[in-house]
Amino acid sequence: MKEKLTCYIIDDEHLAQEILEAYIGKVPFLELKGTFFSPLEAAPHLEKDKPDLLFLDINMPDLDGLSFIPMLNPRPLIILTTAYDQYALKAFDLEVKDYLVKPFPFERFYKGVLRLYQEQSPRSLSIKEEVKTMPKPEQAYLFLKVGHRIQKIAIRDILFVEGMKDYLRLHLLKEKIMTLLSFAKLEGLLPAQDFARVHRSYLVAIDKIDHIEKNRIQIADQIIPISDTYSEAFYKKLKGFL
Structure with a gap:
């Protein structure tokens, strides 16, 4: 020592x-x-x-x-x-x-x-x-800045994320929160196999998808578009769950 x-x-x-x-x-x-x-x-x-x-x-x-x-x-x-x-x-x-x-x-x-x-x-x-050197265990939560506080967020509670100019709006099971963060930064914090970018303004939790029809995703009562830019990578990732 x-x-x-x-x-x-x-x-x-x-x-x-x-x-x-x-x-x-x-x-x-x-x-x-x-x-x-x-x-x-x-x-x-x-x-x-x-x-x-x-x-x-x-x-x-x-x-x-x-x-x-x-x-x-x-x-x-x-x-x-x-x-x-x-x-x-x-x-x-x-x-x-x-x-x-x-x-x-x-x-x-x-x-x-x-x-x-x-x-x-x-x-x-x-x-x-x-x-x-050890493989990282799956992280169960995030700490994100929300206004003047740092909030703990359970990853399992995330339904989808919506881009709002410089902010992201996280739609959770029981609430919505806004955080000053980029999609790139958030995607680096989330388990890649469980989340997918489907549009310039949307990232979704795959296990929260209710159904997909005509390049539109329904999660809870929200309809989320799948853009041409992200569709190929999204459907390829989705095949792993089929």
Whole structure:
């Protein structure tokens, strides 16, 4: 296991820095290498030292933490520390490792850094490599952005998907939802053998089809056209179920 995780603090508040420094000092596998008041101050040191972990505030003058993250190359592990919870969705997009809302107790801090430390162990890394080579099990659900939330959606509940300009409307068994996503991206997330694109604006769950007549599909009370562009591939896929 890696002996220590080297870390930096970037926060424009003295008190926040002092609390983090005290917390880090209590954890034997963390080694503080630098404390800075802004990303601009820290940038040249990050490039030189390449710390393992960065405790990063969000709201700072000149350059905020969320804007700074995409500039980091290589990118260390990042734990965001902020007084605001409304940035969690953006943080999710940037793949930060943890999101600590101030004031956070030492117990919550320790839980987050311990998980990261354990993930860096040789055993953990070897397990990750094994998982990469194993066939992926059929995923039973998706997480999609719906407005300002991330919603869990059971794949078995999807009847069909309708294109709505920049959005997709998912018709589910009990509801309809809108998500800002492309067909190409969604098709990459769904099991290919269970779904088929039948039109520029429609993708259907094959097992939800009631019947097909004259190049039109009925699913529940909806009639969906099959376009010439997609008909050959669709009927070829359908043969596997006949």
